[in-house]
Amino acid sequence: xxxxxxxxxxxxxxxxxxxxxxxxxxxxxxxxxxxxxxxxxxxxxxxxxxxxxxxxxxxxxxxxxxxxxxxxxxxxxxxxxxxxxxxxxxxxxxxxxxxxxxxxxxxxxxxxxxxxxxxxxxxxxxxxxxxxxxxxxxxxxxxxxxxxxxxxxxxxxxxxxxxxxxxxxxxxxxxxxxxxxxxxxxxxxxxxxxxxxxxxxxxxxxxxxxxxxxxxxxxxxxxxxxxxxxxxxxxxxxxxxxxxxxxxxxxxxxxxxxxxxxxxxxxxxxxxxx
Numbered sequence: 001x002x003x004x005x006x007x008x009x010x011x012x013x014x015x016x017x018x019x020x021x022x023x024x025x026x027x028x029x030x031x032x033x034x035x036x037x038x039x040x041x042x043x044x045x046x047x048x049x050x051x052x053x054x055x056x057x058x059x060x061x062x063x064x065x066x067x068x069x070x071x072x073x074x075x076x077x078x079x080x081x082x083x084x085x086x087x088x089x090x091x092x093x094x095x096x097x098x099x100x101x102x103x104x105x106x107x108x109x110x111x112x113x114x115x116x117x118x119x120x121x122x123x124x125x126x127x128x129x130x131x132x133x134x135x136x137x138x139x140x141x142x143x144x145x146x147x148x149x150x151x152x153x154x155x156x157x158x159x160x161x162x163x164x165x166x167x168x169x170x171x172x173x174x175x176x177x178x179x180x181x182x183x184x185x186x187x188x189x190x191x192x193x194x195x196x197x198x199x200x201x202x203x204x205x206x207x208x209x210x211x212x213x214x215x216x217x218x219x220x221x222x223x224x225x226x227x228x229x230x231x232x233x234x235x236x237x238x239x240x241x242x243x244x245x246x247x248x249x250x251x252x253x254x255x256x257x258x259x260x261x262x263x264x265x266x267x268x269x270x271x272x273x274x
Contacts, residue, residue: 012175015166019179020186022163023254027187029156030250031243036149040242041070048234052224055131056096056104061089062230069230073145080118082134083125086226087115090132107132130225138227141218148213173261180258184251191244191251198240206236 034040045066049059068085072078090108097104106129113120125133134142167176197205210219221227 012170015170016175016179018162019166019170019176020182022159022166023179023183024186025155025159026163027183027247027251027254028190029152029159031245031247032152033156034246035239035243036070036074038067038070040239042067044235044238044242045230048232048238050229050232050234052131052229054104054224055107055226055229056093056100056102057089057226057229058092061092065089065226066230066235069142069227073142074149077146079139083118083121084115086125086133087113087121090128091115093132104132130222130227132226134227135221135225137218138221138225141214144214144218177258177261180254180261182258184254184258187247187251188255191248194240195244198237198244202233202237202240205240206233 042063045063046059049062049066051057051059051062064085068082072082087108087110091110093104094107094110097107108121108124108128110121110124113124115121130138167179170176170179194205
């Protein structure tokens with residue numbers, strides 16, 4: 001009987017390991033998923049967008065561009081809404097420029113262009129600088145972001161299935177409790193280190209993060225480009241804070257749930273009744 005028992009114990013250990021890793025991935029992903037929600041990007045963009053006086057873009061113009069960029073990079077990946085949003089921002093800026101008499105060097109000329117016609121807009125954009133439109137490098141980087149996000153979404157789905165299956169297959173609450181507690185503690189520790197690093201050198205953390213995901217290096221752009229004005233460093237600091245906060249809260253909840261599972265059934269019921 002010893003060998004079958006040892007095999008069962010070994011299988012339970014594997015389940016705990018799989019459960020811990022998958023729950024940890026889900027806790028890490030919870031912050032990422034919070035960041036790609038439309039309200040998160042739009043709210044942060046309205047607070048952090050940095051209009052360039054030469055382009056006549058408003059904060060609202062840039063916030064709309066930021067939200068369309070989020071959708072293209074992490075949502076629908078439909079280029080038409082992104083192009084349209086940038087066209088609307090340029091149309092508004094062009095009209096303001098006419099009213100003030102300010103020349104906008106490098107801006108697309110949208111006179112006579114139907115901004116609802118993607119082909120016409122793209123033709124007008126071809127002669128503009130990256131201060132007003134997204135360059136080919138910018139679009140390429142957003143395409144890379146979408147590819148990374150697609151992999152991330154798949155991993156999250158697989159992790160969710162494996163986490164539920166492994167936790168359900170454990171023969172005791174103790175095993176599930178350990179998986180939840182260890183996963184939560186691990187992510188809290190990870191974000192504690194990341195938070196300290198970001199507080200000391202956010203640019204360094206941002207660089208390492210991008211170098212790991214985008215080894216081809218097409219993620220640096222001019223400080224006065226439309227992409228950076230719509231999504232400046234302050235925007236990404238806010239995103240990092242949202243990710244850290246969401247994942248940390250989720251991790252603490254995981255730890256609390258794990259600890260509650262180790263309590264005797266009567267104690268848990270008494271605690272609930274209170």
